[in-house]
Amino acid sequence: xxxxxxxxxxxxxxxxxxxxxxxxxxxxxxxxxxxxxxxxxxxxxxxxxxxxxxxxxxxxxxxxxxxxxxxxxxxxxxxxxxxxxxxxxxxxxxxxxxxxxxxxxxxxxxxxxxxxxxxxxxxxxxxxxxxxxxxxxxxxxxxxxxxxxxxxxxxxxxxxxxxxxxxxxxxxxxxxxxxxxxxxxxxxxxxxxxxxxxxxxxxxxxxxxxxxxxxxxxxxxxxxxxxxxxxxxxxxxxxxxxxxxxxxxxxxxxxxxxxxxxxxxxxxxxxxxxxxxxxxxxxxxxxxxxxxxxxxxxxxxxxxxxxxxxxxxxxx
Numbered sequence: 500x501x502x503x504x505x506x507x508x509x510x511x512x513x514x515x516x517x518x519x520x521x522x523x524x525x526x527x528x529x530x531x532x533x534x535x536x537x538x539x540x541x542x543x544x545x546x547x548x549x550x551x552x553x554x555x556x557x558x559x560x561x562x563x564x565x566x567x568x569x570x571x572x573x574x575x576x577x578x579x580x581x582x583x584x585x586x587x588x589x590x591x592x593x594x595x596x597x598x599x600x601x602x603x604x605x606x607x608x609x610x611x612x613x614x615x616x617x618x619x620x621x622x623x624x625x626x627x628x629x630x631x632x633x634x635x636x637x638x639x640x641x642x643x644x645x646x647x648x649x650x651x652x653x654x655x656x657x658x659x660x661x662x663x664x665x666x667x668x669x670x671x672x673x674x675x676x677x678x679x680x681x682x683x684x685x686x687x688x689x690x691x692x693x694x695x696x697x698x699x700x701x702x703x704x705x706x707x708x709x710x711x712x713x714x715x716x717x718x719x720x721x722x723x724x725x726x727x728x729x730x731x732x733x734x735x736x737x738x739x740x741x742x743x744x745x746x747x748x749x750x751x752x753x754x755x756x757x758x759x760x761x762x763x764x765x766x767x768x769x770x771x772x773x774x775x776x777x778x779x780x781x782x783x784x785x786x787x788x789x790x791x792x793x794x795x796x797x798x799x800x801x802x803x804x805x806x807x808x809x810x811x812x813x814x815x
Contacts, residue, residue: 507536508720514571514580517545518656520678524706525584527681528604531724544580546570568709572598575711582721583709586678587702587733590709592741601718602708603733605726607677609704609754611637611697613690614664614679615671620690624648624671631660631669635772639750640697641673642774657682673697677704698752698768701736705729728757731792738796739767743803749812753799755792763787767799769808778806
């Protein structure tokens with residue numbers, strides 16, 4: 500196996516949140532590692548984070564999506580785990596210096612999914628219909644495109660959110676298509692929402708593996724799990740978010756795709772939380788390397804600022 504360092508790990512511990520989706524992600528990484536290193540003992544350390552425990556308030560009110568990874572990082576620091584698996588959209592744009600993100604894995608469908616037992620799409624919903632989402636990004640875009648809909652907050656894991664929909668608390672909810680597909684719930688997707696209506700979050704659908712910085716042998720063992728194409732795409736998206744101070748407190752969307760000619764196309768969007776305005780930037784690069792990705796991400800951020808997006812970015 501080219502690219503795999505001499506020797507192989509004897510034991511690896513993966514830190515993961517205990518939600519069903521997070522455990523699927525950790526088990527996916529475990530299975531990939533076992534395929535590479537059949538003699539390695541790979542275990543999962545399940546943990547409940549503050550972001551999982553506090554469900555009565557919006558994420559932007561309690562500190563943002565970084566709350567989903569803090570306890571996992573403590574496990575890395577204390578030596579109780581070697582690596583942590585995250586949904587990349589939950590990972591802050593700037594990691595503390597003691598941590599590294601050496602691997603971005605192949606991306607699942609990054610788009611948003613429309614889930615409803617009553618309606619076929621956002622376009623088919625009548626004025627006053629209730630749409631649930633946990634995301635300021637989704638809420639702002641839906642309010643902008645469909646001002647007659649009532650957009651309501653929605654927290655909890657995927658199954659909890661689906662149960663609230665089934666109980667009639669919402670007429671429809673919006674979830675990440677990737678999570679539903681990974682959990683075997685693709686049949687619940689009534690429609691994939693076109694990106695022109697709801698552009699995905701930076702990193703949506705991608706998995707990142709976090710380790711302590713400086714663990715070079717571990718990074719080399721993990722390297723075969725990396726996907727350079729996804730890494731370049733999400734680097735562009737995360738560059739937009741980093742320049743604009745993006746977090747779950749910012750209604751920011753960014754989606755980068757690799758083009759047939761070998762370059763990258765990035766679309767980025769910032770919207771007013773109440774849907775009253777929106778700015779959009781489109782940037783392309785001839786190359787698909789990380790430097791090109793960073794460059795178009797920063798250019799898109801500057802374009803959004805030139806369009807006045809700063810007024811919608813809040814204090815974060």
